[in-house]
Structure formats: C-alpha cells, structure tokens
Amino acid sequence: MKYLVPDYVYTPEGLQANKAISIADDGRIGAMMPYAGGRTLTATDTVAAEIVMLPGIALLPGFVNAHSHVFQRALRGHTHRPLSHQDTFWTWRRAMYAEARRLTPDLLYEGAARAYREMLASGYTTVGEFHYVHHQPDGTPYASPNAMSQAVLQAGHDAGIRVVLLMAAYAQSGFNQPPEEGQRRFCDVSVEAYLARVESLREKGVPVGVAPHSVRAVPEGWLRAIASYSHKYELPLHVHAGEQVAEIEQCRVAYGCTPVELLERFGALGSLTTVIHATHANATEIGLLARSGCTVCVCPTTEGDLGDGIAPYAELLAQGIPLAIGSDSNTRLDPFEELRWAEYSARMRYQRRRVLVADAMASPGPLLLEYGTRNGAKSLGIESGVIAPGMLADFVAIDVKHPSLAGWNANDVLDGLFFGASAEVVVGTWVGGKRIR
Ligand SMILES: [Zn+2]
Incomplete structure (x- = not known):
C-alpha cells in the first residue's frame, strides 16, 4: 500500500x-x-x-487519448508544405500512405515508443490506438500475423502508457472498390481472418477493441460480423464517420443513406460504439447516436490541420451525447490544447462563448475535463x-x-x-x- x-x-x-x-x-x-x-x-x-x-x-x-494513429506522428511538419496545388484531406492521405508503406515492425516500435513518451509527458495516461498497418506492404501477413500489433503493444509497455488496441478492419478502398496499392497492408483477406487476429490478442488478455475503419473501408458482411463480435465480448467498437463530405456523398450513392444511418442499419451502433469525428453529422444522425448511447470522439487539432470542418458541438451536447478527445494524426500531443480547441472551434462555429458547458451558468472547465478523462475511459472500456x-x-x-x-x-x-x-x-x-x- x-x-x-x-x-x-x-x-x-x-x-x-x-x-x-x-x-x-x-x-x-x-x-x-x-x-x-x-x-x-x-x-x-x-x-x-x-x-x-x-x-x-x-x-x-490522467487524460485519455481515445483516438491515435501513432505512426502519423512522423508526418508533422513534413505534410504542411505544398503537397499539390490545392491541398485537402485527400492529398494529405497520400503522404500518410507513403509513410505507412515504409513501416516495419521495428520502425513502428521506435516511433510509437517515442510518441507514447511524449503523450505521457503531456498528461495522457491511456491511449486508444486505432491500429491499421497490419501486414507486409503487399498485404502478405508477417510470419507472426500480429507482428505490427505486438510492436505497438511493446512500445506502450516500454514507455509505460496504458494502450487499448483498437484493431482496425479494412477490406476496400471505397464502397465496392478493391483496395489501392497503398492500402494492401491494412487489409485482411476475410473478416474471419481479421477476427482470428483479434481473438488471439483478446485471449492473451490484451485490452482490445474492434474498429471497422469506416463505412467506406468495410462491406456489410464485415460490419455485421464485427458488430456482433463486439456485442458478444462487450468490446469497444470504434469507427470513423462523417469526417469528410465526400464520404457522405459516396455513401448516399452506394446505399441511399448517410454513414451513421448505415452503421445503424448494419447493427454497429450501441453503447459500446464510439464514432470518430462526426464532423458533418446531420440532425438525423445525431438523433441516432443519442438514442443508441454512442460516444463521439472529436479530434480538434487534427480536424483543424486536415481542414475537415468543425463538429456540430452544440447539437451533440444538446442531445446528451458524451464527447471524448483524440490526438488522431498526432501533429500535436497536448490534451489541454486539444480540449481548448474543442471549445474554441465551437465558439467560432456558433459565434458565442461557453458552448461546451454542463448548464447555462456553468464554466467549461469541468465538462472539458470530463471529455478528456472519464468519457474517453468509458469509450475504451477501462475504469479510469x-x-x-x-x-x-x-x-x-x-x-x-x-x-x-x-x-x-x-x-x-x-x-x-x-x-x-x-x-x-x-x-x-x-x-x-x-x-x-
Ligand atoms: Zn483517425
């Protein structure tokens, strides 16, 4: 004692x-x-x-970083120069894929250990690592199929941070489109192969969650199987949705509905679910998230850096949806800055002050602390x-x-x-x- x-x-x-x-x-x-x-x-x-x-x-x-892609820390500075005549999320993504392509288990370990030490120094004690670089660059599994996951876990262990490994599932480049060259190493050959890798980590006692990357990246059968696995073992389910308008347009073309509606249709919304971003969620989607008991994880410094947009904070708050924060692309590792920008970007969106407050006469501080700690812990299924x-x-x-x-x-x-x-x-x-x- x-x-x-x-x-x-x-x-x-x-x-x-x-x-x-x-x-x-x-x-x-x-x-x-x-x-x-x-x-x-x-x-x-x-x-x-x-x-x-x-x-x-x-x-x-301790602060909880509910959404990180740790290897992307290496991109800071290098993706802020011109990447094309008009840079967007999508031109940044090409640079990110190039970085993902050069990773080996050893390089991933080194970068992750460094970034996790920085996270600890800034006040994060837990990270939800949304991990999607799984296989060799051509998609062939390593001799040990979870070699990359083990590199992340070892880095977390050696740095001393608590890691909840959110195993991302990836199958396709877009709705009914085969994976692009740069995405092959993210993809498993089947949802069964993906779940087998999750299962082997779970059986070893690794804190894991399941993470269909996005409605773009996995087809219906995968999403349904992953959602039912999450329910069966009460594992967190994290999924990107609504970060970019293009995704919503493509989803409407493919399925005649929005990404959050599609998640609902395929059984992937519930109290174990955290939707990452929800930047462009409309009123119907926000209603679905609220009724299902979902958490939304906002990533304000990344959403600013990538030009995603500003989440509908006031509408999310009005519906009682718990928000968590993530450092996502890891350009900045600072929970105070992340939370400050949640409130500041909300102020700019609504042109008023004190948006993120528990009631009309409250200060933002206590609610921001809840976003940065308790809600992230709940989202990751840990008692912290x-x-x-x-x-x-x-x-x-x-x-x-x-x-x-x-x-x-x-x-x-x-x-x-x-x-x-x-x-x-x-x-x-x-x-x-x-x-x-
Ligand atoms: Zn992300």
Whole structure:
C-alpha cells in the first residue's frame, strides 16, 4: 500500500485539499482520507506504507487519448508544405500512405515508443490506438500475423502508457472498390481472418477493441460480423464517420443513406460504439447516436490541420451525447490544447462563448475535463478517468506554482488550465499507481 499526499486533488466533488490517496497493490485507488499538515494517517494505515508528499501539486485524473494513429506522428511538419496545388484531406492521405508503406515492425516500435513518451509527458495516461498497418506492404501477413500489433503493444509497455488496441478492419478502398496499392497492408483477406487476429490478442488478455475503419473501408458482411463480435465480448467498437463530405456523398450513392444511418442499419451502433469525428453529422444522425448511447470522439487539432470542418458541438451536447478527445494524426500531443480547441472551434462555429458547458451558468472547465478523462475511459472500456476508490490509479500532477497558472483559485483552476496553460504544467504521471515520470 502507498499513499500520495498532494496539496490538491480533483475528485467528482471538485478540487479538494488535505487528502491522502491510498493506492493498492493492484494499481487501483484504495481510499481517500483526510490528511493535514504532517499528521499521520492512522496507526494501521501507516504500517509498512510508503507516503509520498507532493507539495505544490494538484492531482487530476490522467487524460485519455481515445483516438491515435501513432505512426502519423512522423508526418508533422513534413505534410504542411505544398503537397499539390490545392491541398485537402485527400492529398494529405497520400503522404500518410507513403509513410505507412515504409513501416516495419521495428520502425513502428521506435516511433510509437517515442510518441507514447511524449503523450505521457503531456498528461495522457491511456491511449486508444486505432491500429491499421497490419501486414507486409503487399498485404502478405508477417510470419507472426500480429507482428505490427505486438510492436505497438511493446512500445506502450516500454514507455509505460496504458494502450487499448483498437484493431482496425479494412477490406476496400471505397464502397465496392478493391483496395489501392497503398492500402494492401491494412487489409485482411476475410473478416474471419481479421477476427482470428483479434481473438488471439483478446485471449492473451490484451485490452482490445474492434474498429471497422469506416463505412467506406468495410462491406456489410464485415460490419455485421464485427458488430456482433463486439456485442458478444462487450468490446469497444470504434469507427470513423462523417469526417469528410465526400464520404457522405459516396455513401448516399452506394446505399441511399448517410454513414451513421448505415452503421445503424448494419447493427454497429450501441453503447459500446464510439464514432470518430462526426464532423458533418446531420440532425438525423445525431438523433441516432443519442438514442443508441454512442460516444463521439472529436479530434480538434487534427480536424483543424486536415481542414475537415468543425463538429456540430452544440447539437451533440444538446442531445446528451458524451464527447471524448483524440490526438488522431498526432501533429500535436497536448490534451489541454486539444480540449481548448474543442471549445474554441465551437465558439467560432456558433459565434458565442461557453458552448461546451454542463448548464447555462456553468464554466467549461469541468465538462472539458470530463471529455478528456472519464468519457474517453468509458469509450475504451477501462475504469479510469475519475479519482475515486476502486478506479485505476492513473494521475497527472499539475504544478500549481507554474507561471501559466499564477493567480489561480479553486473556483477557476480548470478554466485556467484549459484556457491559460498547456502541457508544460504537467510535472508527473502515474499509470496504474506506478509513477512513470
Ligand atoms: Zn483517425
């Protein structure tokens, strides 16, 4: 048993002072108890216990990055120069495919370990890795069919971050179109072959989710089989939808409906489902997402970088849809910036302030924290994102004496963090009770 004694801790009741947090040997939070100025806990509590004093620190729940393609970190800077006369998501995608093509298990491991260390330094303690570079460049499986998945998992393990591996399924380049050259290594020969690879990871105890890449990339039979596998084993199901207008137009041509309607038709919406982006979701789609209990994961820095558009934040919020965040293409790794841009881009879309708030007279800070922690954890099926007994002991330490936070008070500390600071205020990270940095 050990105890952390920060100056402040952010719990579901708000910011609290003079609390000790006990961490059990299984990496979960045991109890939270009063602790004031050097006074010992109780005689029984302190026997053989390690007490770690954390002066000048506010502990927050660790941030959850619900959507990452870790290898894309290598593209930052290199895809911001002209790639064509008029760059779009689609010209960026060509550059991304070229990067995906050169990956080997070793290169993937090296890049992922570096990026995961950066994520930890910025305050993310869990990552949902939406992993789709599975096979050799021509599509032939490696001798070990999950060699690339293992490279990601090993990188996560060595960096110390919690990884939920969202195994992407890919079959085609577009509705009823065969895969392009650059997509072959993303594709399995059949949904059975894909599910067999998921199964072998799941049986080893790897935290996994299933992830039909998008309605473009998998046909009906795949989507139905993957959705039923998700239900059978209660696994998270993540899927990109509505990031680009072209996808919606193509979906209408192929099926006479929008991507979210198609997901519903094929049984892929439910409380285990997280739709990534939903940037161009219309009112019908938002209604379906709400009724099905889905989460939406927004990725504001990537959506800005790729020129995707701004999610219909106010409509999603009005329908009570939980939002999570993802660093997606990983151009920026900073949960504070990601959350700030969720609110800022919403302000620009609706031309008003305080869009992402729990009620009309609330501050954005608490809801943004929920997006960055609890909702991401729920989306990934892990018991994290809240500092409370029984939850995983995943924390970030905030330096409350940092110049960015000068003048803070207990009422507006979260607003100060999300609007006035960035990841430079993070001075420590714990994953499963273990201090990583
Ligand atoms: Zn993505």
